[in-house]
Amino acid sequence: MAGTFTYNFDTSTFKVFSLAANGLIQSDMRRLTTGKVITAITTGSSKDVDIAADVAKAAYKASWGLKISGTERGKLLYKLADLLERDADEFAALESLNVGKVFASAKAGDVQMTIDVFRYYAGWADKVQGKTIETNENKLAYTRHEPYGVGQIIPWNVPLLMLALKFGPALATGNTIVLKPSEITPLTALRFADLIIEAGFPPGVVNIVNGYGSTVGQAITEHPLISKIAFTGSTLVGRKILKASSESNLKVVSLELGGKSPTIIFDDAYLDQAIRWASIGIYLLNGFSGQACTAGSRIFVQEGIYDEFLAKFTVATKNLAAATGDPFAVGTQHGPQISKVQFDRIMSYIESGKKDGATVHTGGARHGTEGYFIQPTIFTNAKPEMEIVQEEIFGPVGLSSKVIEAGNDTAYGLACHIFSQNISRALRVAHSLEAGTAWLNCSQSVDKAVPFGGYKQSGIGRELGEYALDT
Structure with a gap:
């Protein structure tokens, strides 16, 4: 799919034209600050996935895969990054509409890292090499890396960056792609299709099918022509x-x-420093509203500094609440949740915490009277067995405890955040925690060259860095 976009933020109007060969249903896109519909997107079907998979296979055989050198693939990826850099303001605006993230942060963070990711994997495109293996004097053994043909399904929380994390290594290594963006945040992916064409990628190498998980997502997962699935969600x-x-x-x-x-x-x-990073770790400042899989939402504070930490963290949280508003407004640091469904889900977790006996120290209610805003919230007196401690909330809700409890007491193992001047102790704790990423004296410091992924029910495989080329 490709689209033609017009938008006017002064009048809050937005129009998008998209195509789906067999799409019958339109999905409403809403302005997250008001809840009002701003456009509708046609959704695809399993027949669209069939078409996309056939086209991707044909492109793989004719003009991609092993038919093009790594050097040429790298040039195309560099061109793609240049085009995105040229259109950075537009993509930041679309991402802010898509997700509700503060515009300036979307541009400096999401869009810039997307550019960086494509340039990083452009550099890898001609460096994916096999090995020769000595066996005996009469035999030669060697290995080589061959592309799969990849189906990709990305989430709604950071749609543009997630697209880059999936596209970058897949295209660098010669895969063709069938991608499904989230049905509630497809705008940047659909617009990105135009850049794929402008950059000069052969037709059929990248295919974007908008739609619901129960139809398009399931069709991608089950399709016999697709040999690899990369999913975030x-x-x-x-x-x-x-x-x-x-x-x-x-x-x-x-x-x-x-x-x-x-x-x-x-x-x-x-x-x-710990308070600043803890705020970033859970609330993800600049309008992201806690909607990240790595959110450091279980805060364990050593007894001697608990009261001082809680007092200062409360001030930081209230200051953030005071900066809640429209992502396009100057001074906004905390934006809306992604949808009415997510808003209701977070509020239900807050009510569950209250019912289970945790104390709402600050926040715990909606912000304003329209849109999907929730006050940044701190729970104290939270117990390990409570739902708010065990479940991923995906919203601006943090917990604080007077003792250091078992950081591993959850089904997940994606990340951890440790604050101490004693580096030996910090490293010992990091090594003992079941977490794919450990941040010491910082939080959310994701880098294009550093592998990312989880333990336990947080996932399989790694994204980013050289590791993603083999995942």
Whole structure:
């Protein structure tokens, strides 16, 4: 699919034209600050997936895969990054509409990292090499890397960056792609299709099919022409994808799933620094509203500094609440949730915490009277068995405890955040936690060259870095 876009933020109007060969249903896109419909997107069907898979296979055989050198693939990826850099303002605006993230942060963060990811994998495109293996004087053994043909399903929370994390290594290594963006945040993916064409990728190498998980997502997962699935989303859906992939053609599967990450603050930490990073870790400042799988939403504070930490963290949280508003407004740091469904889900977790006996220290209610805004919230007196401690909330809700409890006491193992001046202790704790990524004295410091992924029910495989080329 490709689209033609016009938008006027002064009058809050937005129009998009999209095509689906067999789409019958339109999905409403809403302005998250008001809840009002701003446009409708046609959704695809399983027949569209059939068409996309056939086209992708034909392109793989005719003009991609092993038919094009790594050097040429790298040039195309560099061109793609240049085009995105040229259109950075437009994509930041679309991402802000898509997700509700602060415009300036979307441009400096999401769009810039997307550019960086494509340039990083452009550099790798001609460096994916096999090995020769000595056996005996009469035999020669060697290995080489061959593309799969990949189906990709990305989530709604960081749609543009997730597209890059999936596209970058797949295109660098010669795969053709069938991608499904989230049905509630397809705008940047649909617009990105235009850049794919402008960059000069052969027709059929990249195919974007908008639609619902129950139709388009399932069709991609089960399709016999697709040999690999890369999925980012919930653990519940990840299980379904594993099952469907095994029952179809035993697809290779990589999954980046949920998290319930601990933030552990020792009494020798630089407290103001820890508070700043803890705020970033859970609320994800600049309008992201806690909607990240790595959110450090379980905060464990050493006894001697608990009261001081809580007092200062409360001030930081209230300051953030005061900066809640329209993502396009100057000064906004905290934006809306992604949808009415997500808004209701987060509010239900807050009510569950209250019912289970946790104390709402600050926040705990909606912000304003329209849109999908929720006050940044702190729970205290939270117990390990409570739903708010065990489940991924995906919203601006943090927990604080007077003791360092077991950071591993959850089904997830995506990340952890540790604050201490004693680097030996911090490393020992990091090594003992079941977490794919450990951040020491910082949070959410994702880098294009550093592998990312989880333990336990947080996923299978790694994204970013050299590791993603083999996932």
